[in-house]
Amino acid sequence: MSVHPNKASQPHAELAQQFNKDEDRVNWHDETLWWIRQKRDKAAWSVPEWEWLRQTASDIKAHVLSNMHDLLTQFEAQALANGASVHWAADAAEHNAIVHRILQENKVQQIVKSKSMLTEECGLNEYLHEHGIDVVDTDLGERIVQLAGETPSHIVLPCIHWKKEEIGELFHQHLHTPKGNADPQYLTGAARIHLREKFLTRNVAITGVNFAIAETGEVVVCTNEGNADMGTHLADVHIACMGIEKLIPQRQHLGVFTRLLARSATGQPITTYTSHFRKPAPGRQLHIVLVDNGRSRQLGREAFRNSLKCIRCGACMNTCPVYRRSGGHSYKYAISGPIGSILAPNLDMRKHADLPFASTLCGSCTNVCPVKIDIHEQLYQWRQELYKEGLAPKGKAVSMKMAGWLLGKPALYRLAGKAARTVLRLSPFVVKNSLNPWYKQREMPAPPKQSFSEWYAKNKKA
Amino acid sequence: MSSRSKILAQVKANQPATVALPDLELPAHAAQWDALQKFVETLSGIGGRVIRILPGEDATATILQAFDDNSNILNVSATVQGFQALPDAAFEEPAMLQNVDIALMDAAFGVAENGAVWVMEAQYKLRALPFICQHLAVLLPLQSLLPNMHAAYQQVQAMGQYDFGVFIAGPSKTADIEQSLVLGAHGPKTMTVFLLP
Numbered sequence: 001m002s003v004h005p006n007k008a009s010q011p012h013a014e015l016a017q018q019f020n021k022d023e024d025r026v027n028w029h030d031e032t033l034w035w036i037r038q039k040r041d042k043a044a045w046s047v048p049e050w051e052w053l054r055q056t057a058s059d060i061k062a063h064v065l066s067n068m069h070d071l072l073t074q075f076e077a078q079a080l081a082n083g084a085s086v087h088w089a090a091d092a093a094e095h096n097a098i099v100h101r102i103l104q105e106n107k108v109q110q111i112v113k114s115k116s117m118l119t120e121e122c123g124l125n126e127y128l129h130e131h132g133i134d135v136v137d138t139d140l141g142e143r144i145v146q147l148a149g150e151t152p153s154h155i156v157l158p159c160i161h162w163k164k165e166e167i168g169e170l171f172h173q174h175l176h177t178p179k180g181n182a183d184p185q186y187l188t189g190a191a192r193i194h195l196r197e198k199f200l201t202r203n204v205a206i207t208g209v210n211f212a213i214a215e216t217g218e219v220v221v222c223t224n225e226g227n228a229d230m231g232t233h234l235a236d237v238h239i240a241c242m243g244i245e246k247l248i249p250q251r252q253h254l255g256v257f258t259r260l261l262a263r264s265a266t267g268q269p270i271t272t273y274t275s276h277f278r279k280p281a282p283g284r285q286l287h288i289v290l291v292d293n294g295r296s297r298q299l300g301r302e303a304f305r306n307s308l309k310c311i312r313c314g315a316c317m318n319t320c321p322v323y324r325r326s327g328g329h330s331y332k333y334a335i336s337g338p339i340g341s342i343l344a345p346n347l348d349m350r351k352h353a354d355l356p357f358a359s360t361l362c363g364s365c366t367n368v369c370p371v372k373i374d375i376h377e378q379l380y381q382w383r384q385e386l387y388k389e390g391l392a393p394k395g396k397a398v399s400m401k402m403a404g405w406l407l408g409k410p411a412l413y414r415l416a417g418k419a420a421r422t423v424l425r426l427s428p429f430v431v432k433n434s435l436n437p438w439y440k441q442r443e444m445p446a447p448p449k450q451s452f453s454e455w456y457a458k459n460k461k462a
Numbered sequence: 463m464s465s466r467s468k469i470l471a472q473v474k475a476n477q478p479a480t481v482a483l484p485d486l487e488l489p490a491h492a493a494q495w496d497a498l499q500k501f502v503e504t505l506s507g508i509g510g511r512v513i514r515i516l517p518g519e520d521a522t523a524t525i526l527q528a529f530d531d532n533s534n535i536l537n538v539s540a541t542v543q544g545f546q547a548l549p550d551a552a553f554e555e556p557a558m559l560q561n562v563d564i565a566l567m568d569a570a571f572g573v574a575e576n577g578a579v580w581v582m583e584a585q586y587k588l589r590a591l592p593f594i595c596q597h598l599a600v601l602l603p604l605q606s607l608l609p610n611m612h613a614a615y616q617q618v619q620a621m622g623q624y625d626f627g628v629f630i631a632g633p634s635k636t637a638d639i640e641q642s643l644v645l646g647a648h649g650p651k652t653m654t655v656f657l658l659p
């Protein structure tokens with residue numbers, strides 16, 4: 001099951017087939033993510049002004065993209081005035097080198113890091129490892145995949161593909177918990193003790209950034225576990241790494257984004273901690289690394305520009321029928337699922353040419369996205385680009401194949417059907433959009449109350 | 463050319479024509495709640511505990527009652543007296559606070575829609591404290607409850623600048639192991655909000 005996303009060379013479809021060899025497991029993966037999607041729905045429906053929030057968030061981000069130059073310089077000036085150091089990295093390599101230099105300047109070889117998809121995107125862990133730096137990921141899910149020699153398979157739920165028995169075994173090997181103990185409460189307690197020791201002794205903490213405020217020069221980090229805060233406040237040096245698109249103009253805009261983020265991600269009303277770092281604590285350092293790595297190029301691609309609005313909530317993955325049944329590692333990129341399939345080809349069109357085809361274009365992602373990114377339309381656009389460049393996977397109607405892959409096999413039909421029925425019941429327009437090739441072919445049938453296989457199973461027993 | 467100039471130049475060349483910022487005024491159909499009821503309901507729902515201190519009640523006694531007799535309580539609140547004070551040495555070595563059972567501090571205000579409270583370093587003095595303690599206890603004036611995050615950030619703005627500030631909503635938690643919710647990830651295992659009259 002261990003696939004290093006940067007190393008696998010097979011196309012998405014092949015890795016997805018591998019993931020599907022264990023039917024029980026893929027069903028479990030599918031159902032777990034769908035359950036999170038349902039929690040998101042419940043949270044969204046509890047806020048009557050939800051659609052206003054999405055539109056406002058999308059509009060704020062549209063302003064940010066149109067005014068990014070000035071917002072970046074404003075942010076930098078404010079952050080410097082606050083006593084932070086600001087670094088600019090054109091690409092992943094420069095980002096990694098900057099972080100390494102800060103560690104060398106502080107003569108530090110052991111660090112803690114909380115969740116940051118940017119550092120995953122840049123391959124920071126591997127780079128630092130090669131330079132003799134010991135990095136401990138402190139988000140529980142990230143620590144689990146790190147101990148296993150993997151990378152996260154989901155941007156919010158890094159070890160969503162791991163079963164508790166496997167985590168019990170992993171902890172038995174690495175943290176010496178009793179063999180056979182797979183109780184989540186117990187294992188979390190063991191990780192707490194293991195990681196507290198790291199927090200208490202390590203002097204540099206790296207974090208990601210959820211929002212950076214141009215007006216005040218502060219960075220905002222959201223976690224549930226408290227690991228970003230435990231890391232940074234107990235260290236002398238805090239390095240906050242962020243993509244340049246993480247900017248928002250003013251602090252009051254956080255009112256919109258903090259209402260959307262956790263509800264979209266996990267169905268929580270807010271993350272446990274929403275921490276606002278404006279000034280370093282007395283005698284301590286705050287470094288902010290601003291990373292481009294293809295973002296300014298994406299800004300110039302009109303069809304794909306809006307992908308930079310992403311706040312990394314993961315909702316598009318949880319709802320995606322292809323993601324749920326193929327697993328995050330099959331995308332071979334730090335950001336998997338529908339949004340990753342737009343972002344990855346921007347960085348390397350040839351390497352990631354298969355990703356825009358890893359979709360049925362059902363539009364469910366677009367429908368849940370809290371910043372209203374037209375995700376499935378951009379995937380469709382990418383296909384056109386890739387055809388033009390001659391990079392599209394061979395064979396006609398690849399997207400048809402994806403729909404067929406999901407709906408055609410009797411073994412897979414059961415759950416996909418269950419999900420499709422729910423989607424149809426809740427929001428039929430999601431499936432009936434003009435880009436859904438399956439829909440183009442024929443009218444979507446009325447969803448049966450019971451799927452054939454469920455009916456069959458029941459009646460066989462009777 | 464430095465990376466800074468390179469990035470800024472490319473951003474400038476590629477950014478689209480200016481789009482105005484949207485109005486932040488909430489629509490008429492926005493949710494409205496009884497702030498107290500919603501706050502208590504939401505915070506309890508995410509694993510927090512709310513205890514009301516009634517007018518005339520002895521706050522110190524209520525706080526003591528809420529915790530195990532043997533716990534040590536470190537108090538940085540300006541509202542109640544007594545308990546242990548923050549040792550000066552902790553500023554140099556915050557790790558020494560790892561054995562604090564309960565940290566007691568003032569929150570500036572609470573948010574009904576999500577059960578969060580806003581605390582600022584200037585109020586509680588040492589940045590690491592609400593995270594490193596085993597249990598967090600917060601004193602919150604009842605009349606400080608605000609309906610939602612929009613009102614919350616207006617209040618944050620009105621209160622003046624901070625070095626570090628944080629919204630805290632319940633105990634630290636994780637569901638990374640098969641989506642089973644476990645309270646007490648890396649930060650406090652419980653959070654108690656004492657609502658002051």
Ligand code: SF4
Nearest residue numbers: 310311313314316369
């Ligand atoms: S694209 Fe939208 S739904 Fe997907 S992670 Fe980003 S913000 Fe969330």
